[in-house]
Amino acid sequence: MSKLLLVDDEEGIxxxxxxxxxxxxxxxxxxxxxxxxxxxxxxxxxxxxxxDIKMPGLDGLEVLKLIKEMNPDTQVIVFTGHGDMESAIQxxxxxxxxxxxxxxxxxxxxxxxxxxxxxLETKRLLREYTNNLESMVKDATEEIKRRxxxxxxxxxxxxxxxxxxxxxxxxxxxxPAAEKIFGYTEDEVKSLNTVKDLYPEGIRQKVFDILSGEKxxxxxxxxxxxxxxVMGKNGKAIPVRFSGAILYEAETPIGSVGFFQxxxxxxxxxxxxxxxxxxxxxxxxxxxxxxxxKNILNGLKGGxxxxxxxxxxxxxxxxxxxxxxxxxxxxxxxxxxxxxxERNISRVSNxxxxxxxxSKEREPEYEKYDPNIIVDEVCDLMESKAKENDVTxxxxxxxxxxxxxxxxxxxxxxxxxxxxxxxxACIFDPDTxxxxxxxxxxxxxxxxxxxxxxxxxxxxxxxxxxxRIFTEFFSTKGNRGTGLGLLVSQKIIHEHKGTMDVKSEPxxxxxxxxxLPKQEFTEKK
Amino acid sequence: MGKKVLIVDDDADIRxxxxxxxxxxxxxxxxxxxxxxxxxxxxxxxxxxxxxxILMPKESGIKMYRExxxxxxxxxxxVIILSGIAQRTxxxxxxxxxxxxxxxxxxxxxxxxxxxxxxxLAATLxxxxx
Numbered sequence: 001m002s003k004l005l006l007v008d009d010e011e012g013i014x015x016x017x018x019x020x021x022x023x024x025x026x027x028x029x030x031x032x033x034x035x036x037x038x039x040x041x042x043x044x045x046x047x048x049x050x051x052d053i054k055m056p057g058l059d060g061l062e063v064l065k066l067i068k069e070m071n072p073d074t075q076v077i078v079f080t081g082h083g084d085m086e087s088a089i090q091x092x093x094x095x096x097x098x099x100x101x102x103x104x105x106x107x108x109x110x111x112x113x114x115x116x117x118x119x120l121e122t123k124r125l126l127r128e129y130t131n132n133l134e135s136m137v138k139d140a141t142e143e144i145k146r147r148x149x150x151x152x153x154x155x156x157x158x159x160x161x162x163x164x165x166x167x168x169x170x171x172x173x174x175x176p177a178a179e180k181i182f183g184y185t186e187d188e189v190k191s192l193n194t195v196k197d198l199y200p201e202g203i204r205q206k207v208f209d210i211l212s213g214e215k216x217x218x219x220x221x222x223x224x225x226x227x228x229x230v231m232g233k234n235g236k237a238i239p240v241r242f243s244g245a246i247l248y249e250a251e252t253p254i255g256s257v258g259f260f261q262x263x264x265x266x267x268x269x270x271x272x273x274x275x276x277x278x279x280x281x282x283x284x285x286x287x288x289x290x291x292x293x294k295n296i297l298n299g300l301k302g303g304x305x306x307x308x309x310x311x312x313x314x315x316x317x318x319x320x321x322x323x324x325x326x327x328x329x330x331x332x333x334x335x336x337x338x339x340x341x342e343r344n345i346s347r348v349s350n351x352x353x354x355x356x357x358x359s360k361e362r363e364p365e366y367e368k369y370d371p372n373i374i375v376d377e378v379c380d381l382m383e384s385k386a387k388e389n390d391v392t393x394x395x396x397x398x399x400x401x402x403x404x405x406x407x408x409x410x411x412x413x414x415x416x417x418x419x420x421x422x423x424x425a426c427i428f429d430p431d432t433x434x435x436x437x438x439x440x441x442x443x444x445x446x447x448x449x450x451x452x453x454x455x456x457x458x459x460x461x462x463x464x465x466x467x468r469i470f471t472e473f474f475s476t477k478g479n480r481g482t483g484l485g486l487l488v489s490q491k492i493i494h495e496h497k498g499t500m501d502v503k504s505e506p507x508x509x510x511x512x513x514x515x516l517p518k519q520e521f522t523e524k525k
Numbered sequence: 526m527g528k529k530v531l532i533v534d535d536d537a538d539i540r541x542x543x544x545x546x547x548x549x550x551x552x553x554x555x556x557x558x559x560x561x562x563x564x565x566x567x568x569x570x571x572x573x574x575x576x577x578x579i580l581m582p583k584e585s586g587i588k589m590y591r592e593x594x595x596x597x598x599x600x601x602x603x604v605i606i607l608s609g610i611a612q613r614t615x616x617x618x619x620x621x622x623x624x625x626x627x628x629x630x631x632x633x634x635x636x637x638x639x640x641x642x643x644x645x646l647a648a649t650l651x652x653x654x655x
Contacts, residue, residue, distance in 0.1 A: 291580060294609030295536050297640035302542020305643040309549055349640060365613060 002117070003044070006030045007037040007051035007063060008079070017050070017104065024113070034058025038066055045071065048116050052079045052102075053087050061090055068095045073123050075116035079104060161240075161260035167211050167253060169194035181240065181262050183233035199258055200228040200242050207256050210246050222246075230260065239263040286359040293352055300345045307338070354484035357413075357491075364407035364495050366519055371404060371411075371450045372397040375442050378415045382423065386438065391426045393419075396441040404450055405519035406496065411452075414489035414500075415440070418454040418512045421485070425458030425510055448518035449498075457509035466504055527552040528654050531572035533563040533589070534607070535581040539639075543576055543607070546646050552654060560584025564592055567599060574653055576646075577633075579608040579615060587618050594630040603634040603653040607646070612636045 004026040008014045011032070018028040029046070031037035034057055041049070049067055053060035064076045075097040080087045088099045097119055098112040155162055161178030165171055174189040182189075182198060189195060196204050203223060209215035222245045229237040241261040246253050286293075379395045386393040419440055426436035434457060441453040461469070469486055493500045496516050504510040530552050532543045544554035555570055557563035561584045567575065575593065579586035586608065593599045606615065615636070623629045635649050 291609040294639040295539065298542065298609075299536065299538035301640050301642065302538055302545070305542060306545045309545055353640075 002048065003027045003029070003046045005037060005040060005046040005049045007032075007034065007049065007055070007060070009033060009052065009055045013052070013104075017109075020106065020109070021113075024110070034060070034063045037063055041067055041070060046074060047120050048075045048077070048113070050077045050079070053084070053091070054081065061087065061094060064091060064094050064096055073120070073127075075119055077112050077116060159261075161262065162257065163189075163195055163198060163260070164247075164255060164257040165195055165211075166255045169196050169208055169211060169256075171195045172255065173257075177262070178260060181232070181238055181260055182230065198230060199244070200226070200230050200240070203228070203242065203244065207244065207246065211253050211256060213253070227263065239267050282359065284359070286355055290356050293356065297349050297352060301349065304342055304345055351484070354488055358484055358488045364410050364492070366405045366407055368403045369406055369408045371401055371406065371442050371452070372399065374408060374412050374415055375440050375452070377412060378419055379440055381416065382419050385420070386423050389423060389427050390436060391423050392435070392437040393423075394437055394439040396439060396443075398443040401442070401444045401450065404448075404516075406450070406516060407492075410492040410495070411514075411516070414492045414514060415452055415454070417485045417489040418452075418514070422454050422456035422458065422510065422512070425456045425460070427458075429459040429507075431459075431507065445515065450516045452514040452516075453511060454513075455509065455511045460506040460508050460510055461502075461504040462506045466502060469502065528573040529553050529555055529570060530574045530576060530650065530654075531555045531557060531563065531566060531570070532576045533557045533560065533581070533586065534576075534578040535559060536578070539578070539607070542643075543646065546643050547650065550647050550650050552650065560586065560589035560592075563589055567593065567602070572602060574650065575602055575604045576607050577604055579606065579610045587615070587622070590633065591619075591622065591626075591630050595628060605635040605637060605646075605649055605653075606633045607637045607639060607641060609639045611638060 002025070004021055006014060006018055006021065006028055007030070008017070009032055014030045014032070018030055021028045026048075029040060031040055034051075034055055037049070037051065038058070040046075049063075051060040051063045058066075060078050064078060067074055067076055072095070076091075076095070077098045077100060078087075078091040078096050079102050080091070080099050082101050091099050097116050100108050100112055155173055155175050158175055158177055161181040162173055162175045163171060163178055164173035170193060171189045174184075174186045174195075176186075178189075179185055184198075189198070194208075196208050199207060203226070206215070222243075224243050226242050227239070228242050229239050230242075232238045240263055242258060243261075244256065244258040247255045247257060375395050375397060379393055383393060419438060422438040426434075426438065429436065437457055439453070439455045441451075441455070443451055445451050470490055490500045493514055493516070496519075498514060498516040501513045501515070502510065503513075530547045532540050532547070532554055533556075534540050534543070535558050540556050540558075544556065547554040552573075555566060555572060557566050559581045563575075563577075564584070566572070577586045577590060586606065590604060590606070593602065593604060606612075608615070616632070619630060634653060637646065637649065
């Protein structure tokens with residue numbers, strides 16, 4: 001039931017009208033003056049107010065004005081005297097919804113009320129709609145915010161570098177992946193006037209010509225997966241797979257976006273793969289040639305031997321030393337030349353044999369063996385080389401180990417290589433005050449494996465050398481090394497499923513450790 | 526006249542080299558260029574030692590070695606294998622043949638892998654001939 005406030009100073013009218021309105025279904029309250037009406041209105045809300053214009057004190061126009069101020073939605077219907085057009089116009093100007101000329105006829109009243117009701121309804125609907133709209137806008141804003149955050153996260157987390165620019169080429173987006181590729185921070189890039197130089201050469205001109213309007217929009221304004229390079233902060237070319245596009249708004253270019261897939265790792269792996277394939281091919285070729293090569297080497301050595309035998313005979317039989325005989329030739333040229341031949345035959349022989357054993361796929365030939373014996377054998381072989389160069393060779397055996405399964409030949413070769421290297425490290429040590437020593441240790445580890453340690457106090461290695469010692473054809477020994485010795489040793493250890501580690505400090509010395517895991521005793525195949 | 530050593534190798538340079546080592550060690554070298562020729566010479570000359578290559582045309586060292594070691598009249602002659610082939614390859618092929626033929630032959634007295642140092646060859650000769 002709609003509430004209605006009826007304001008009139010004439011008691012008779014109040015009575016008659018309120019009866020009539022009540023019978024129409026309104027909950028009617030009356031006021032006999034403007035002041036009283038306002039008081040009531042302050043206490044409770046009336047959607048419809050009917051007021052007489054002519055009243056002592058506050059008149060109807062004042063009441064209308066004040067009520068509209070208090071609640072603009074309230075429908076105010078005013079009663080005017082007959083022909084009082086001026087009041088009628090004024091009241092409409094003040095926001096009255098209707099005016100009725102006195103005496104009030106039922107029909108006129110009903111029409112006015114109906115119109116007021118309709119207006120109230122419209123307003124209510126409008127308010128509802130507005131309220132809805134507000135919450136819809138709020139929801140939509142939140143959704144946009146969520147999406148923005150989601151998209152931002154996508155960009156931030158993207159593995160590919162992403163750069164987006166505005167029309168002038170200023171950076172809008174420069175994500176962490178891009179930071180990693182280019183070496184610039186986001187702040188550095190955002191402070192640049194243009195990021196043109198970050199785009200790949202050849203692509204950047206086209207993109208920025210389109211953006212600046214110098215060039216017509218081309219058909220091919222999207223680039224997908226082009227392998228190219230970009231320039232990093234350090235001035236180095238970085239291989240990337242670039243995809244990019246011009247961004248449009250209603251056919252007008254507004255910016256650009258570039259996606260950069262970092263190809264450095266892939267390129268590195270490709271290079272490694274090519275390298276290892278090449279090595280494998282070399283290995284296979286070499287293995288196939290091995291037999292022939294070995295015969296040739298033997299032929300060379302045989303030739304040297306025969307020449308040396310002949311020279312010995314030439315120098316009246318009593319000379320034991322072929323070198324002395326050669327020296328009798330004018331200028332000593334023959335000796336120089338012959339020494340060269342001998343030395344280089346020995347070099348090529350060592351290199352080729354290392355290469356052969358490196359390229360050979362071999363399974364360790366396991367047998368029951370005392371690991372101590374290998375240390376003794378190797379040290380016996382190396383004793384004279386050590387002595388000649390003032391190096392003390394110390395063996396540290398572990399009699400508790402007993403016999404284990406290993407490939408004695410393979411381990412012998414590896415250990416011999418390490419001990420020979422260790423003595424070389426002492427020979428190369430410029431600190432002649434030092435008492436050089438090489439210690440060869442063997443002991444069992446807790447899991448039943450065997451550890452060999454070769455420790456020298458020679459020249460040691462810096463990080464660069466240490467990084468390279470296990471790579472092909474690296475040698476610190478100039479002409480004397482083949483650059484394969486350590487590789488061959490490492491290969492043998494790896495075939496044993498073991499590891500070879502190195503610790504070294506320049507000037508202090510080096511420790512090479514071979515760890516062989518426990519081999520289960522199995523019958524030979 | 527010193528003891529006779531038969532060199533069986535298809536490579537002329539190896540034959541020259543080995544002959545030289547044998548002569549310098551005070552023995553008499555004989556040569557054969559393949560297994561077929563070698564077997565003939567062994568039966569005729571009865572050498573005191575055989576230096577044998579593996580990979581040769583006509584009859585290979587693998588087969589020839591078995592022929593020598595399964596002939597009771599020849600099996601006492603020490604054989605030094607001198608080859609570019611690794612010992613384990615030789616051993617494996619002998620094992621396979623042993624299974625196939627049902628007859629095992631002893632390991633060679635010495636196995637030297639090419640390239641061999643003249644001193645090592647000389648020492649090995651001495652070991653079996655003195």
